[in-house]
Every structure is written in structure tokens, then in C-alpha cells.
Amino acid sequence: MFWGKIGVTLLTLGLLYNSIFAAPDTAAAWRHLLSTTLSGAGRGPVLLALALVPANWGLEAWKWYRLARHLEPVTFGRSFRAVLVGLTLGFATPNRVGDYAGRIIELKSRRVSALGAVFLGRYCQLVATVLAGVAGLLYFLLKFYLKGYPAAGLGVAASAVLLSGLVLVPLYRSRLLLAALGVWRPLRRFRPALAIMPTYPATALHAVLAISGLRYAVFCAQFMLLLAAYGVGGPLGPGLAAVAGTFFLKSLVPSLNALADVGVRELSATHLFGLLGQPALPVLSASLSLWVINIALPSAAGLLLVPGLRVLREKRAGK
Numbered sequence: 001m002f003w004g005k006i007g008v009t010l011l012t013l014g015l016l017y018n019s020i021f022a023a024p025d026t027a028a029a030w031r032h033l034l035s036t037t038l039s040g041a042g043r044g045p046v047l048l049a050l051a052l053v054p055a056n057w058g059l060e061a062w063k064w065y066r067l068a069r070h071l072e073p074v075t076f077g078r079s080f081r082a083v084l085v086g087l088t089l090g091f092a093t094p095n096r097v098g099d100y101a102g103r104i105i106e107l108k109s110r111r112v113s114a115l116g117a118v119f120l121g122r123y124c125q126l127v128a129t130v131l132a133g134v135a136g137l138l139y140f141l142l143k144f145y146l147k148g149y150p151a152a153g154l155g156v157a158a159s160a161v162l163l164s165g166l167v168l169v170p171l172y173r174s175r176l177l178l179a180a181l182g183v184w185r186p187l188r189r190f191r192p193a194l195a196i197m198p199t200y201p202a203t204a205l206h207a208v209l210a211i212s213g214l215r216y217a218v219f220c221a222q223f224m225l226l227l228a229a230y231g232v233g234g235p236l237g238p239g240l241a242a243v244a245g246t247f248f249l250k251s252l253v254p255s256l257n258a259l260a261d262v263g264v265r266e267l268s269a270t271h272l273f274g275l276l277g278q279p280a281l282p283v284l285s286a287s288l289s290l291w292v293i294n295i296a297l298p299s300a301a302g303l304l305l306v307p308g309l310r311v312l313r314e315k316r317a318g319k
Contacts, residue, residue: 037285042229046289049225052218053293057083059215063124063208064103067117070200071110082106087295088302102302115193120200123171124208126251128216130167133248134160136241144275171205174198219247219294226289230282232273242272246287265291 037046058080065079086102099122104114138160146153170177174197181187181194223243232239249268266287273283 037229037231042231045225045229049222049229049289050293052222052225053298056215056218056222056294057087057298059211059218063121063211063215064118066204066208066211067121067200068103068107068114070204071113071117071196072108074107078106084298084302086302088299091295091299112193113196116196119194120171120197121208121212124205124212125215127167127171127209128212129247129251131164132216132220132244133251134164136244137248139238139241140245140272140275171209172202216247219290220244222294223286223290226286227283230285230289232278232282232286234276234278238276239273242269242276245272 037043061076061080061083064083065074065076068074068079068082082103084102085106086099089098089102090096090100091098100115100118103118104111107114138157141156142153146156174194177197178191178194181191220240220243223246224239227239227243246265246268250265266284269287270280270283274280
């Protein structure tokens with residue numbers, strides 16, 4: 001398993017490398033951009049973005065700690081380990097389902113309920129993404145696509161407010177979600193796992209949602225730092241709207257693996273920042289760098305923890 005995960009990571013990074021440097025002209029421009037950024041004034045923002053990586057995944061571990069201790073006594077160290085292992089196992093799995101396995105196998109009991117706890121944590125992160133992303137996309141819709149159409153703009157704004165409210169319903173009215181799952185037979189299999197959601201008090205949900213918001217802010221700060229490092233300028237407000245819209249559009253598309261996320265995010269980022277008059281290559285460089293420092297490097301670090309998974313230790317002890 002250890003060497004298999006290393007192979008997956010190297011293969012994925014190799015495919016990404018080949019896709020980036022396939023065109024000679026693009027490769028030359030990219031090398032020049034990277035060399036001037038990393039050796040010049042852009043070095044500071046890149047290092048700051050790297051320094052925020054532990055904060056990013058530390059917040060995710062804190063969020064999982066708050067959720068998992070509702071099931072059994074856990075420590076923050078175990079929670080951090082579970083998050084890194086889940087990131088590694090989810091690197092090449094559809095829609096990162098391996099993230100569930102990485103966290104659940106670190107628990108000693110109530111693993112079915114742990115499925116619901118993982119889902120709750122991911123949904124809270126999705127709520128933060130949707131709330132900020134809807135606002136960001138609304139800016140672009142009103143400014144670039146619906147300018148001169150006030151009635152249509154008003155309708156879109158009302159829809160955005162409605163969507164922002166509806167996304168909170170499954171979080172704070174999870175019993176309605178369970179009732180909806182019971183209506184459609186194919187979804188009834190998920191009810192035992194999600195039955196844990198109504199047992200979380202509102203104070204716990206507020207805390208997890210707040211942590212998700214902090215983690216989202218760290219993501220945005222990293223992206224803005226990398227954009228500045230590669231020379232992408234412009235007003236702060238529209239830039240933040242483009243970042244929020246990028247994250248939102250990426251969240252709407254189910255991915256086959258972490259590499260598939262790269263294409264969705266880069267396409268969204270180059271389009272939105274293109275509307276702001278920013279060149280595609282620096283935006284693409286910043287977005288890919290964000291993926292490397294937040295996903296690829298931590299996934300490689302998580303590989304070191306895979307051979308020591310508690311389940312594997314139990315199997316060896318049983319022999």
C-alpha cells in the first residue's frame with residue numbers, strides 16, 4: 001500500500017507535468033515566469049502561502065476533532081493523522097471518497113456514524129464555499145453578463161439569496177434531510193450513517209461552520225498571495241470575487257480524482273480573471289501552485305503514515 005500510494009502520487013504529478021509542458025512555447029514562457037517569480041519579489045508571497053499550509057490542514061484537523069469527539073474520545077493528534085491519511089487515500093479516488101476511509105479507520109467504534117460525521121464536516125465546508133461563491137459569481141453576473149438588464153439582475157440576486165438560505169437547511173434541519181432520504185428508495189441506504197447529524201447540538205454546528213469559514217479564508221489568502229507572486233494585480237474586491245467564484249465552480253463538478261480538480265479550477269480561474277483583464281498564464285500558474293502546496297505535498301506527507309494505519313497494525317497483531 002505504501003509503495004502503491006507513492007506510485008499513484010508520482011504518476012499523477014508526472015501526468016500534470018506532461019500536460020503543462022506539452023507545448024514548447026508555453027513551456028518556455030512558464031519556465032521564465034517561474035524563475036522570475038521564485039527568484040524575485042514573488043518569493044515572499046510564495047513562502048507565506050507555504051507557511052499557511054499547516055494552518056489549512058490544522059483547521060481541518062480541528063474541525064474533525066470537534067466532530068469525532070462526539071462519537072468517542074479522541075485527541076487532536078489522532079485527528080490530524082486521520083486527516084492526512086484521508087487526504088492521501090482520497091487523492092486518486094472518485095470525489096475523494098478515500099477521505100472517509102482514512103478518517104473512519106482511525107476510530108475504534110461507531111464507524112457507521114463516523115460516515116455521517118465526515119459528511120457533516122465536508123458539508124460545512126461546502127456551505128462556506130457556496131455562501132462566498134454565490135456572492136462572487138453574483139458580482140460577475142451583474143457586472144459583465146446582466147449589465148443593462150435590471151429586472152434580470154434583480155431576479156438573479158433574489159435567487160442567490162434564496163440559494164444561500166436553502167444551503168443551510170440540511171445543516172440546521174437535518175431531520176428534514178433524513179425524511180427526504182426516506183422518500184426515495186435508492187437513498188435510504190444512507191440514512192443509518194446520516195442519522196448522527198441531528199444529535200449534534202447547534203453550538204457544535206456553529207463551531208464547525210466557523211472553523212470551515214476560517215479554513216476557507218486561509219484558502220483565499222493563499223490564492224491571493226500566489227496571484228500576487230505571479231504578478232496578477234487589480235483591485236482587491238473583484239479579485240476576491242474571482243477567487244470565490246473559482247472555488248464555487250470547482251465544487252459544483254464531481255471529480256474523478258485530485259488531478260481532475262486541477263482542470264476544473266484552472267478553467268474557472270482563467271475565465272473569471274480573464275474578465276478582469278488578467279493574463280491567463282500567471283493565473284494558471286498561481287492556481288496550479290495552490291494545488292501543489294495544498295494537495296500534492298500534504299498527500300505525499302500522508303504516504304508516510306499509511307503503513308502505520310491502526311487497521312494494519314491490528315491485522316499484524318492478529319497474525
